[in-house]
Amino acid sequence: MAGPWQGARVLAVRDEAPRVKTFRLALDDPTGHRAGQHYVIRLTAPDGYTASRSYSVASAPDGTGEFELTVERLEDGEVSGYLHDVVEPGDELEVRGPIGGWFVWEDGPALLVGGGSGVVPLMAMLRLARATDRSHLVRLVASVRTPTDLYYAEELPGPEVTVVHSRIAPPGSTRPVGRIQADDLAPAAPLVAEGATAYVCGSTGFADAASTLLVDVGWPVERIRVERFGATG
């Protein structure tokens, strides 16, 4: 249930990667979210004009009514540009949510495959798994262009995480740079037999490439959930 529009206070803003910021928000009326859900932010101009966009929650549900949205600043992004350039702690934003009941992880084995900003809802799932001592249930494969484009760089790496680089790899990397390929998903192969669900999130191109790879390595189509991020500012 999306619930009504409500005020959310901005508690903190931090840089996550170039052109990427995370906003920590607190709701007056905490509703709690599930890992993978999103909120809509609505901005209102003095003349009543509004612009709304959806942003995935990056934080795990923690029962506090606080949550974090990670926002990439898009070229010409009417909402993302405002959030990046203007918003500071203490501001109030109008939000609605949490929304979505499909791209949600709560239990069971899962493979998380994210491209670029597509890692955001998957991070909520990874954080939830780690916070509840269930990280053995999940594997995350994150694809980024270069090492500096990796979100949550301090926190993300771990035994259940693989990072692949499409343009520039870090020094000492043995994997040639390039788009995600079947080998990158090999560590997740045992998950298929365990009945795992795959969660794929990213641009249309990435989501298509990654979900096709999964089908090619034998992943059942009905156990692949996809979320695509359009460049909709």
Next chain:
Amino acid sequence: MATRGFFGRDRGERDERLPPGQYDTGNSWPVLTAEVTPTLATDTWTFRIDGAVDRPTTWTWDELRALPESVYEGAIHCVTTWSKFDMTWRGVSVDTLLEAVGPQASAQYAVVLCHTAYTTNLPLTDLTGGKAWVAWEADGEPLDRQHGGPARLLVPHLYFWKSAKFVAGLQLIDHDEPGFWERNGYHDRGDPWLEQRYQGD
């Protein structure tokens, strides 16, 4: 309540064709799906209407394409807040298909079935009266798979998740049966002019 320091992008007169909360996506056509995009061959593709009808019917691709073509010219509106104007769609009117199957008096709602696991639900009145199509062409091009090809349902007066991609058929029933997004928090009807985005709107 105005948002501190937000003025919005430069804008002239608001386009009256734009429903509340929507923006004009211009030439772009964003793609949103929840499932793996299938590749469907037209030689095995079928479309079926059954349930509360006198003559349950299955059409092959060639049989469907042989039906009288009907055109929709106008806008589409996605619940994620983009609208796209001045599109030209070609397909067959759902009225034509329903005429062939003969809906019974109890047929008040439709469950839309797809060649994937996706479903959506509609009152039958939203599919009749020249308001809905099974469409195979958009803006002069065969509908590609990213946009639901070879054919998708087209119900442009409602948010576009009702216009199910990879449509496989309609099941007519006597009650409303929530579909994929409707079970996951989205509105049962989805009228963009009433901003029926989520359950409870």
